[in-house]
Amino acid sequence: MLLLRLAQQTLRLPVSRALATTAMTESRGVTSYTYNADGSVTHKLSDGRLVSPLTKEEAGDRVWLTAAGTEAYLSRKLANPEYTKGLDAAQERADEAGMPRIAVPETLGQMLAVLLKSMRAERVLEIGTLAGISTHYLATALPAHGQIDTIEASPEHAKVAQANFLALDTCPFPTTHVGQALKLLRDPNGAFKEPPGTVEGLPEPGYDLAFVDANKDEYFQYFKECMRLVRKGGVIVFDNAIRNGRIAVPDGIKVDSDCVGLRELYDWIEKDAGKTVLASAIQTVGDKSWDGFAIVYKL
Ligand SMILES: C[S@@+](CC[C@H](N)C(=O)[O-])C[C@H]1O[C@@H](n2cnc3c(N)ncnc32)[C@H](O)[C@@H]1O
Numbered sequence: 681m682l683l684l685r686l687a688q689q690t691l692r693l694p695v696s697r698a699l700a701t702t703a704m705t706e707s708r709g710v711t712s713y714t715y716n717a718d719g720s721v722t723h724k725l726s727d728g729r730l731v732s733p734l735t736k737e738e739a740g741d742r743v744w745l746t747a748a749g750t751e752a753y754l755s756r757k758l759a760n761p762e763y764t765k766g767l768d769a770a771q772e773r774a775d776e777a778g779m780p781r782i783a784v785p786e787t788l789g790q791m792l793a794v795l796l797k798s799m800r801a802e803r804v805l806e807i808g809t810l811a812g813i814s815t816h817y818l819a820t821a822l823p824a825h826g827q828i829d830t831i832e833a834s835p836e837h838a839k840v841a842q843a844n845f846l847a848l849d850t851c852p853f854p855t856t857h858v859g860q861a862l863k864l865l866r867d868p869n870g871a872f873k874e875p876p877g878t879v880e881g882l883p884e885p886g887y888d889l890a891f892v893d894a895n896k897d898e899y900f901q902y903f904k905e906c907m908r909l910v911r912k913g914g915v916i917v918f919d920n921a922i923r924n925g926r927i928a929v930p931d932g933i934k935v936d937s938d939c940v941g942l943r944e945l946y947d948w949i950e951k952d953a954g955k956t957v958l959a960s961a962i963q964t965v966g967d968k969s970w971d972g973f974a975i976v977y978k979l
Contacts, residue, residue, distance in 0.1 A: 747965035755786040763790060763820050767813060770844040774811035777840045783810055784893070784919065785966055788973070789817030792891060792917065796821035801888035803876050805909060806830040807861045807902055808894030808919075812841030812854065818891060819850045827876060828854045829887075831861045831894070861894050865905040875909045886911030893919040896938035900945045907956075907978060914978050918945070922963050922972035945974070955979075 764786060771783070784792070796804065796818065802825070804818045809832035819828045832838040838858045845854055857864050857871060865872045875886035890906040892899060899918055906916045921927070926939045927946065935943065949959045961974040 751785060751787065751966040758790060759786055760790060760793075763793060763817055766848045767816070770811060770813060770816070770848060773840055773844055773847075774813075777811075777836065779811055779837060779840065783813035784817070787966070788919070788964075789814060792889075793817050793821035795915065795917070796889060799888055799915070801826070803827045803887045803889075804829070805872075805887045805890040805906070806854075807865075807890070807892045807906075808832065809841045809854075809856060810837055810893075812844040812848075812850070812856075814891060814893060815841065815854050816844065816848050816850050818889075819852055819854055822852055824851055826852045828852055829857060829871065830854050831857045831859070831864055833858075833860050833894070862898060862901055862905070865902075865909075872905070872909060875911065884911035884913065886914060888914050890914075890916045891919070892916060895941075896920060896923070897941040899941040900948065901941075903945050903948070903976070910978050912978055916976045916978070918942075918974040918976075920971050921945075921961055921974035922970065924970045925963075942974075949976070 767786075771781075774783070775781075792814070795801075802822060804822065804827070806815055806818060806828065807830075809815055809830040812830070815828065815830045819826070822828060830841070832841065835858055838856050841854075841856055844850075845856075855871075864870055867873065875884075877885050887906075887910045890910050892902045892906065894902070899921075903916065903918075910916055920938075921942055923939055923942065926935055927942050929935055929939075946961075949957060956979055958977040958979060959974065961972060963970065963972040
């Protein structure tokens with residue numbers, strides 16, 4: 681219950697009014713909030729969710745500290761211009777095309793970049809491109825001669841992503857494969873029939889990292905294909921792997937198909953008992969409520 685309330689971003693803290701003098705209002709997706717000079721946030725509360733900024737009079741001497749506001753604070757503080765420059769315009773292109781605001785937050789984009797840099801990664805596979813925002817983070821962390829393949833089912837989304845890659849001058853330039861991910865990944869004559877070839881200095885052919893962010897109920901199938909395509913010592917990251925905690929409902933209780941896909945993945949990892957993979961999952965709160973990611977290292 682405590683976690684759920686955290687996820688609903690309802691942590692209320694009285695602080696000095698003096699802290700809340702410089703305020704900026706911003707809308708991100710469905711959440712509108714005001715953040716103050718100290719990173720705290722002023723909000724109205726409705727149905728357990730923080731939906732709109734308070735007026736100064738309403739706020740009185742209190743502000744609301746929220747996971748969404750803290751996310752905005754961290755994004756501001758940690759943004760690396762090499763990765764984030766031009767992304768506002770990229771998001772606007774996505775908005776104009778009527779796409780949902782479900783791209784990775786800046787913090788996750790840069791966490792993936794940290795991971796790729798620390799692995800000295802050269803080859804990345806992404807499943808689920810949307811407007812190419814995560815793809816841009818991933819590509820930017822690779823050397824110029826690197827390779828990034830991204831798969832997107834929707835031709836409209838792929839078109840916006842392509843426009844974004846051109847406008848952002850994304851390097852290495854991503855190859856967008858348009859179609860249903862499983863069909864493309866399993867095509868015996870297609871681009872993914874075998875892992876990319878060996879690179880000097882690396883013992884195994886295959887992608888260094890796969891980022892999975894498409895159809896949640898197919899996550900286990902994506903996992904099996906990624907295990908085939910990622911090299912030994914490579915990593916597979918699954919976004920949205922917690923689903924407001926619904927992955928963990930007791931056996932026997934009906935869960936939605938997204939959770940079925942994820943639970944198949946967690947069941948497999950449990951049965952593997954550390955023989956093939958080393959895995960972890962991290963729960964997060966932020967501007968998109970309670971979720972998180974899973975990360976799998978191929979032994
Ligand atoms: C959550 S969005 C991806 C967000 C993107 N990774 C980012 O952070 O910027 C999921 C995307 O996967 C695509 N998708 C959903 N099911 C798919 C499938 N079976 N094959 C390929 N793409 C799929 C959707 O059209 C959508 O664009």
